[in-house]
Amino acid sequence: MKVITAIQRSPRLRTSLALAAMAAFFGLSLQAQTVFTVKQTFTVKDLPEGAKKVKGWFWMPEDRPEQKVVDFKVVEAPQSLMITRDPQFGRSWLHAEVDTSGSPLKIVTEFKIVRHAVSGMADASKAGLITEEHRRTFATDLNPNEKHMEITPRIRKIADDLAAGEKNPVTLARRYFQYVIDKSDHYSKFGPMAKGKCLGSADECLAGSGDCCSDQHALFIALCRSQGIPCRMFFGSRLKPENEGKNHDPGYRCWPNFFAPNIGWIPLDISSADAAPAGKAGEWFGGLDANRLEWAEGRDFELEPRAAVRPDLVIRGWVEVDGKQHKGFDRVLHFTKQAAIASTPASDTTTTASR
Template sequence: MKRRLFMAAAASPLASAMPASLGWAAPDTATTGSWRSYELTTTVTLGADAGRTRIWLPLPHDSAYQRLEAVTWTGNAPKLGIYTDVASGTHAFHAAWDDGGVPRTVALTTRVSTLDRRSDLRAASAGAMPDDVAKFLKPNAMITTDGIVKETADKIVEGKREPLAKAQAIYDWIVENTFRDPKVKGCGIGDIRSMLVSGNLGGKCADLNALFVGLARAAGVPARGVYGVRVAPSAFSGAMGTRNADISKAQHCRAEFWIAGIGWIPADPADIRKVVLDDKLALNDPRMPVLRRFLFGAWEGNWVAFNHTRDVRLVPSDTVVNYFMYPEGETAQGQLDGMDPEAAGYRITAQAVS
């Protein structure tokens, strides 16, 4: 058994506030603009017949709106530790077992604090794009930027010159032309070319927000997905949060785009479509304009972010995953299905802490 404690440097808080008079039923834990802390525990238990086993668990990252305060772990794996994908900077907890006749058990606990987040969209200005931002204009395996993706983006932003106006047009197009498909497994895979070629614009967050990211990149606006998990209720809708202690199936990805003078700006058109489906609302419901405005430039701190990268290499191996939001693993029988907590042998819980 091994155990380690890590204390992160405190990040600078962002001034943030939720809009008043939303017309939504606010939960008891309505946001206040102050830091809120949560303890997340992921427990993995696999049978003694698993053989050679490797497990990777995503870790929360540090930012101006989120701070990782502690990491502890226990387990019976001979190898336990934190590894980093150098190319992306993504951190993962890793556990490895050789052949042997004992059940594989490991538990990872993280303490993380979050803030509600809002960008001042009036602060947009002209300015140079840093290299670490420009890389989020590049395509990857699922989020392509040529062919039908480029053609669609050009039609959406036609006549618009300012990057912020382009991002707004793409956000509105996603909201008005896609739909949430509850039949999609997990959060989806985000194969945006296939979505556009087929004309089937249904999916879940990793599909719809990936479409926003790809179209934005094709229009010259840096954008990226942010992969994480819901940990608390939402002040807007039950569809945008969780009241369950068990968050094994509460994964959710959001999106960000970059504008000079402002920096990275939140956008989450996928949650608009989730509210439409789960709350049985029409897009022209009188409450929807408030939510649409909020989710273009803000997000609630009822969610913990892990990373913002695709095609993540899970070191110390050559395994590459589309995105790293679920627990990942390999046994002697093959790859574990991270989108299926029961089959993959894991459980994730969250609780608010003072």
Template sequence: MKYIRFDNVFTYSTKGVIMQAIMVWLVAMSTPWAASTGEHPEIKSRAFHFTYEAQMTDIPEMSESVLMWVPLPVTTTLQTIKGMNIVSSHPYNIVTDETYGNRFVRIELTDTQIQALEVPPHITLNFDVVRKAMVPMYTPFAMPNIDRSKLDQYLADSILVVSTGPIEAEAARIVANETDTLKQAQLLYDNIVDTVTYDKSGDGWGRGDSLYVCDVRTGNCTDFHSLFIGQARSLNIPARFIMGFPIPIGPKEGDISGYHCWAEFFHNERGWLPVDASEAQKHPEMREALFCGLDENRIQFTQGRDIVLPMAKGGPLNYAIYPYAEVDGKIHTSFKTRFHFKDAE
């Protein structure tokens, strides 16, 4: 059986695309793995238990109100969340941001509850995850069921991710006369991997400031993908920011020191396609696999930038992965956190 890379499907005329799509679909459905599970045996998956712990600390005496939010992971085509158990020091509710649909656990304390505190406000999430890799070579063609009326929000600038000025100029130079969306995205991705260095030294990194990384050419995953998103949008390619955690390769259990993020861009025939330029820069052997593909060693929590939390007064969040709190309407940043994974037996 010969498997066809899906990126080759898009090098033909409109008529050719339709015919090629039909051929790929027929080939895919003729195989037992596609007919039964839709997956190829070489697509890896990883099952693990995840714990997210967050506790507020140093709450000022005589405070009158406390609000705390913790993001919830999401089930997607690449990951399944099961057995969610939420343990909270106080009664909670689940709220959703209106722009992106991210969900959060929220607790609210009044002055009477604050003065009677026996334990600090805290929220713990325990749940099981099955995460699948996305392997471009073995992904059958499929017309996605996507609400295209919402794509405009993924073309609009955010506070720190802009698509004009030097961002637009660099993108135009990189793609030159290329008009194919997939090839444009790969040119942007390749240029970022080649010219931006994963480096968390100095000031300014980690904020996801597209202008900063366009100029300095260093940063972490937030910076890499802010540049990609800004440049994709400048070419009228919808793109979005995905936030989660990395799951270490090798250990079967352990704490996770911090977040990881990647990006997705929208293709009219394939739907949302991922890129992880920062990991590709750190691991050149994964460069091809991380364009329109992802490994299984991660978990997704939220998407988007400038996230507006219901009832929050501190303004939009740059991105959402860590706990957020307000005391008397002011941002509170003192927390104890722990993020832990354990591979399934």
């Protein structure tokens, strides 16, 4: 298996690595840790007649502030398998390509990963004001024209009205968090399947037709960015207790992080809050549970090697057949979990650095 890494990284990525190193140095305030043993299988299927070349890019785990990979192995894969790294976000991907004359494109990995929950991060009394230096440093996270998260006049007015002159980024983010909950409904409140297109669209969320986590969080990100608050999107999967020991596709769950000086990058999950029992929604503002894996970050991906079609969202993976997107692939995940020894808290709140 080949390994390709990006030696020359963007300033944004170098900054992120430095932030991650700082988080490791000061120590995370960990709650009880959980060890997940995971097997994940990707299989490409339903190839069109006459197809010749299949290429695939698939999610793989790596160390993040809330998770650590303690063992990773490839059980089955084509000889062409590479671990590549996208140059924009610095994330690792499994990549392989095969001719259709041989075996189907199938990648099986097994790994152990330690996860911990985070909570209590969104303390407005500890937040500083965002400066122009912060905005220059995190300019990419303030992009006003990112696809489906554009800062439209309508979104700016909503954000301005909710802000009412407030400048504290945590206070503002909490208002936008609550606004999205009040304005939209995550599909899980009503059934097992989304009714919307799941484009990750702020406009669809406002219109009431966007009922996916990506729609809700796209609106939150656009609202934050309109007020100069850097905000990022992450993609992962929830490891629900009821699915332990089962072969299944857990789908995806996205969540954003926003930046507040003196605190760092603060996670939240509006979709979990929206579906939470009465009185529990606030726990998801500045907190995440341990029963999830983080896979990827961002949108509008510059995959490596470069894909023929540049994808806006990569959910589970991205497959191309003869240079065209191919949606026919299965992903099966199996996991078991066990509790690990809890760490001694380093402080009253958890600190996270993303990327």
